[in-house]
Amino acid sequence: xxxxxxxxxxxxxxxSVFGVPCWVSLSTRDLEAAxxxxxxxxxxxxxxxxxxxRFRVALADGVPVAGIAAIASMWQMAVAWTPYFAVPSADVAxxxxxxxxxxxxxxxxxxxxxxxxxxxxxxxxxxxxxxxPLITGWEEWREAAPTFIRLHTRNAFDSAIFYGEVLEWASAxxxxxxxxxxxxxxxxxxxxxxxxxxxxxxxxAAPDPTIRPHWQVHFVVPDVDACVRAAxxxxxxxxxxxxxxxEALLADPDGARFTVSVKRxx
Numbered sequence: 001x002x003x004x005x006x007x008x009x010x011x012x013x014x015x016s017v018f019g020v021p022c023w024v025s026l027s028t029r030d031l032e033a034a035x036x037x038x039x040x041x042x043x044x045x046x047x048x049x050x051x052x053x054r055f056r057v058a059l060a061d062g063v064p065v066a067g068i069a070a071i072a073s074m075w076q077m078a079v080a081w082t083p084y085f086a087v088p089s090a091d092v093a094x095x096x097x098x099x100x101x102x103x104x105x106x107x108x109x110x111x112x113x114x115x116x117x118x119x120x121x122x123x124x125x126x127x128x129x130x131x132x133p134l135i136t137g138w139e140e141w142r143e144a145a146p147t148f149i150r151l152h153t154r155n156a157f158d159s160a161i162f163y164g165e166v167l168e169w170a171s172a173x174x175x176x177x178x179x180x181x182x183x184x185x186x187x188x189x190x191x192x193x194x195x196x197x198x199x200x201x202x203x204x205a206a207p208d209p210t211i212r213p214h215w216q217v218h219f220v221v222p223d224v225d226a227c228v229r230a231a232x233x234x235x236x237x238x239x240x241x242x243x244x245x246x247e248a249l250l251a252d253p254d255g256a257r258f259t260v261s262v263k264r265x266x
Contacts, residue, residue, distance in 0.1 A: 017138045017175040019167035020190045021149055022086040022130060024066050024217050027077045028254050031056065031070035037234040037252050038068075041227050041260075042219065051111060057135070063144035064136045077105065079254045081217040082118065083149045083196075084128035085167050086138070090115040093129040096166045097121070121162055123154050123204055123213035129167075142193070146220045146264055149196050153213045156200040160186040163198075210239070210249070210257065218259040224248050227260045 028034045035056060038044050042060070049055035049067070058066040071077060087093040090108040094117045098104060105126065107117035114132015121127070136144065153159045160179055164170055169177045169188065177195065180187045186198040202213040221227050224245060228238045231250045239257065241248035247261045 017086050017190065018088055019169050019171075019177045020086055020138065020175075020195050021083045021147075022134055022138055022141065023084040023128075023136075024081055024145070024147055024149075025084060025128065026066065026068045026081050026252075026256055028068060028070055028079055028252075028256060030254060031068060033235070033253050034068050034070075037231070037236060038066075040230045040234045041236075041250075042221070060144050063140060065141065065145040065147070067135075077118070078126070079256045080126065081256055081258050082126055082128050083215050083217060084116070084130045086134065087129045087131050087167060090117045090129050090131040093117065093131075093166055094119060100162055100165060102162070102166070119166075121153075121159065121213070123159065123202070125151060125153060125159075125213040125215055127215055142195075148194070148218050148220075148264060150216050150218065151196065151198040151213070152202040152211075152216060153198060153200065154202055154204055156184065156186045156198040157181075159198050216257075216259055218261050220264050221260045221262065224260050224262055 026034060031054065035046050038058065039046070044058040044060060046056045047059060049057050054070040056068045057064045058068065094104050094108050097119045101122035103120045105118040105120060108115050109117070114130060116128060116130050118126065118128050134141070151159060164179060170179045178189045180189060184200050187194055188196040203211050204213060206212045224247065225243060228241055228248050228250065231238065235253035237251045239249045239251055246263065247259060249257060249259050251257050
């Protein structure tokens with residue numbers, strides 16, 4: 001991750017929000033193929049990252065919105081999109097995760113100007129935490145990406161307790177997250193804005209990775225069918241899609257899964 005530079009737009013500093021999703025990052029094996037694929041699907045441009053040649057930052061209209069790291073083979077990680085949550089301390093969040101039955105996959109480690117860790121909850125869903133200046137101010141990132149995330153898990157209410165304790169959801173501090181219940185889903189809001197949903201129904205031992213517990217990253221696009229055509233032309237695939245539908249589950253050439261939708265999750 002790279003340090004956020006003030007743009008004169010009132011961007012949110014890293015200590016103004018906590019527990020909220022603040023970034024999404026792709027772990028992959030082939031950096032060039034990933035760049036070409038997501039440039040074709042989303043129109044993203046790319047810039048180098050200060051962390052080295054294996055890292056890139058995606059730009060949408062000049063605003064940093066996502067990261068790519070060619071570290072899947074080097075660090076023996078799954079090829080996947082992962083959401084990151086802002087935290088006051090990556091070390092504390094990782095310790096809380098382990099204390100509650102989760103695991104640490106990578107870190108916490110220093111990624112100047114901050115610290116990061118890649119964790120898994122007790123059902124195996126992977127997520128990241130970030131301590132330090134945000135790459136893009138939180139409100140600006142929410143508008144520019146635009147991205148929303150949903151956790152598919154075994155028990156939404158049990159998971160909400162886990163994440164609430166790890167990420168300090170429902171605390172009294174300003175800039176935190178509120179937890180609400182909507183039918184069989186748990187809804188996470190920050191300052192009235194829905195930032196994530198947790199849905200019950202995933203199976204821990206299911207052979208299909210779309211059924212096992214996981215965080216699903218959704219990207220809002222103007223034309224789902226156009227994204228599907230671009231993904232296929234660049235070697236990706238449509239895993240769940242019907243022509244004219246408002247949503248599609250896609251996979252890039254390396255197998256990373258993500259969703260495109262014509263509207264932001266309410």
